[in-house]
Amino acid sequence: MPEYMSTSSDNCVLARSGAGTELAVAGYVAQPSYRRPRKQTTTREDAVLVDRLKAGDERALEAIFNLYATRLYNVAHKILGDVADTEEVIQDVFWTAFRKAKSFQGNAQLSTWLYRLTVNAALGRLRRSKKNKEVQYEEYLPKFQDDGHHLVRPVVDWSDTLDEKYSQQEVQRFLAGALDALKPLDKSAVILSDLEGMSDKEISATLGLTVSAVKTRLHRARLFLRGKLAVHLGHSAA
């Protein structure tokens, strides 16, 4: 009688045949849409607003503020972790957008430009405040034997037990704390990707990094978060 493991619809389904060790894997479909879908304003709407902003229209700035303030506030607050600092960053970002609207290139997206201003302002503030701490990831990253196998076996699949053991709020609280332990640029990459639903290319334009650098940072940060969750659940991060 096969014993089914990991039956969550989102996860891979493994069927283990009784005494044998042969494993059958089903449901391995690549999921390009695994990221949180992102709320987007239409490019046309943005283009009209940018034209009005370039002409110095104060109401256009307010309209852009109403469209983007929540998203930019969230990004800045997640990076900085402080409401007063976030407030100043948001003010600076919209004021810069108003002053420098003429330098905005039509081939870029307004949202990407605003995110870029926000992340740069937040990271700059973090650097100046010296709240930036040195983080050691090593403890929470997967480890391997010399032949490339996992160092600690079996690797426990806690993907279903996480929701059983903790409420969604508890998981969110824990992850928010773990996010804070990431290096600022890595944290920014995770926020833009997993919370804001940006593509690697958009993140690369926002952070001023190559796509490959974005992928490296994103992967390392997720490995760290995964390790943190595993340890929190009483398993090995390796």
Add this chain to the structure above:
Amino acid sequence: MATRKLPQKVPKNKSCKEITDLVLDYLNDNLTRGIKREFMKHLRLCPDCVSFLNTYKKTIAAAGTIKPEQVPANVRENALAFLRKRIYRAVKVFLLAIAQLSLLTALYL
């Protein structure tokens, strides 16, 4: 001189470490057909990597559930007041400059 792109090699029998490095590209559907075949082949034989993949995906999903916060009302009001004040000041400076210029022009004429 243009360099010719070499065909991507498909190493056989990937290790768990290599599979771990490919997870992000797998989820983004960025693996070449050959690499993906090797990736899947490894998963069929390695429950540890299946567990790793499931927990990696769960981490992304859990991070995605972090709810966006609303901008506190006072932060919104302060920011809008700040922007209006700045714009008013900038307009005032601009109008003063125009007035001074007009005055100077009138004096010279």
